[in-house]
Amino acid sequence: MLEFTPENLSAADVERLRAVYEPLTRSVRALIDATIRTQVDFDVVAAAKAEIDSATARLQSKQLDGTFGIRYLSTGERMAWGNVAIGIRNPIAPPLEVHHDASGTVWCDFHLGAAYEGPPGHVHGGVAALILDHILGEAASDGVNPRFTGTISLRYVRATRLGHLHAEATTTRTDGVKTFAVGHLADDDGVTVQAEGVFILPRWARGQPGPE
Amino acid sequence: MLEFTPENLSAADVERLRAVYEPLTRSVRALIDATIRTQVDFDVVAAAKAEIDSATARLQSKQLDGTFGIRYLSTGERMAWGNVAIGIRNPIAPPLEVHHDASGTVWCDFHLGAAYEGPPGHVHGGVAALILDHILGEAASDGVNPRFTGTISLRYVRATRLGHLHAEATTTRTDGVKTFAVGHLADDDGVTVQAEGVFILPRWARGQPGPE
Numbered sequence: 001m002l003e004f005t006p007e008n009l010s011a012a013d014v015e016r017l018r019a020v021y022e023p024l025t026r027s028v029r030a031l032i033d034a035t036i037r038t039q040v041d042f043d044v045v046a047a048a049k050a051e052i053d054s055a056t057a058r059l060q061s062k063q064l065d066g067t068f069g070i071r072y073l074s075t076g077e078r079m080a081w082g083n084v085a086i087g088i089r090n091p092i093a094p095p096l097e098v099h100h101d102a103s104g105t106v107w108c109d110f111h112l113g114a115a116y117e118g119p120p121g122h123v124h125g126g127v128a129a130l131i132l133d134h135i136l137g138e139a140a141s142d143g144v145n146p147r148f149t150g151t152i153s154l155r156y157v158r159a160t161r162l163g164h165l166h167a168e169a170t171t172t173r174t175d176g177v178k179t180f181a182v183g184h185l186a187d188d189d190g191v192t193v194q195a196e197g198v199f200i201l202p203r204w205a206r207g208q209p210g211p212e
Numbered sequence: 213m214l215e216f217t218p219e220n221l222s223a224a225d226v227e228r229l230r231a232v233y234e235p236l237t238r239s240v241r242a243l244i245d246a247t248i249r250t251q252v253d254f255d256v257v258a259a260a261k262a263e264i265d266s267a268t269a270r271l272q273s274k275q276l277d278g279t280f281g282i283r284y285l286s287t288g289e290r291m292a293w294g295n296v297a298i299g300i301r302n303p304i305a306p307p308l309e310v311h312h313d314a315s316g317t318v319w320c321d322f323h324l325g326a327a328y329e330g331p332p333g334h335v336h337g338g339v340a341a342l343i344l345d346h347i348l349g350e351a352a353s354d355g356v357n358p359r360f361t362g363t364i365s366l367r368y369v370r371a372t373r374l375g376h377l378h379a380e381a382t383t384t385r386t387d388g389v390k391t392f393a394v395g396h397l398a399d400d401d402g403v404t405v406q407a408e409g410v411f412i413l414p415r416w417a418r419g420q421p422g423p424e
């Protein structure tokens with residue numbers, strides 16, 4: 001059983017927290033990029049490392065025992081701020097900013113730099129899989145209960161260039177606890193990876209005993 | 213065409229670079245974790261952010277124009293230090309340390325913490341996909357020429373707990389430019405995600421015109 005933590009926060013509280021943590025996370029993202037690309041002399045690396053270690057010690061002086069988890073606000077809003085794909089407190093997340101349009105399509109435009117590299121200058125195939133898994137899962141979820149990946153298949157049409165990218169997904173049908181979704185990743189020249197998957201409503205989120 | 217950069221570095225040069233950059237990258241990984249889990253007061257966040265920005269500016273004072281890419285040493289060794297799965301200069305990489313055993317199985321043991329979260333306390337399904345894509349690709353590659361993912365299918369048996377994990381893969385057959393690989397991800401209680409994929413020898417790496 002997964003723990004989803006209720007939080008007694010107002011919309012104003014959330015905005016205040018966002019205003020503090022988003023800039024911090026953005027700073028760490030810039031540091032990740034610089035760590036990969038730097039060519040400075042070794043003594044400069046050492047000076048930078050000392051500052052990084054000092055910053056880490058400050059942040060660690062009071063911290064959660066475990067992970068960030070997912071918190072539900074009284075408004076019903078989900079705060080998945082630690083999530084590796086969308087988390088605004090997770091420096092690994094690009095982050096994806098997921099939009100839902102009226103037709104039920106879920107999409108996001110985002111940028112991937114040096115930190116997401118596989119083949120030289122190109123997105124790692126596994127990062128494409130991470131993004132498509134997330135975006136298909138968002139399409140398959142109803143906004144209240146998440147649906148988790150049962151199976152996903154990816155077809156790589158060609159290599160995806162690092163840079164500005166687009167991903168989108170939609171559901172094709174729901175059959176009991178299973179929702180079927182399809183989607184793709186694209187760069188400026190069109191579709192690079194196609195995906196299809198089956199997403200499952202977790203047992204604990206089913207209102208009544210299901211067919212399985 | 214992908215660019216693989218030859219580097220005129222000796223084994224001693226590589227060790228010297230590794231001794232400088234591995235500790236820097238490890239420090240940034242600790243900072244990523246602290247950024248997600250910190251509960252310090254806002255003024256402490258601000259002080260940490262100032263140090264992070266200062267470190268980033270130092271590292272950016274001389275840097276590569278683009279990404280790290282993949283460099284080949286005169287020994288034939290591949291230096292994929294920027295790679296998002298295995299790169300020792302990439303703070304996003306766990307990093308996977310890939311081993312090859314005598315039977316042709318490729319495996320790695322590694323730890324995933326708060327930064328790789330999807331469902332609370334559990335590995336994001338897309339991170340499982342990233343790791344399996346990489347490890348199946350390593351199994352399918354011959355050590356000289358990489359093979360890139362053509363298709364990959366993942367079946368999620370159950371949620372994967374964050375913590376110590378194991379992934380392994382092996383090839384089942386090669387048919388022309390296509391190599392078939394299977395593998396899985398496991399936590400302490402056994403297999404959590406199964407994968408199978410087809411990996412393609414890129415056109416530019418084929419010795420003579422192939423069947424397609």
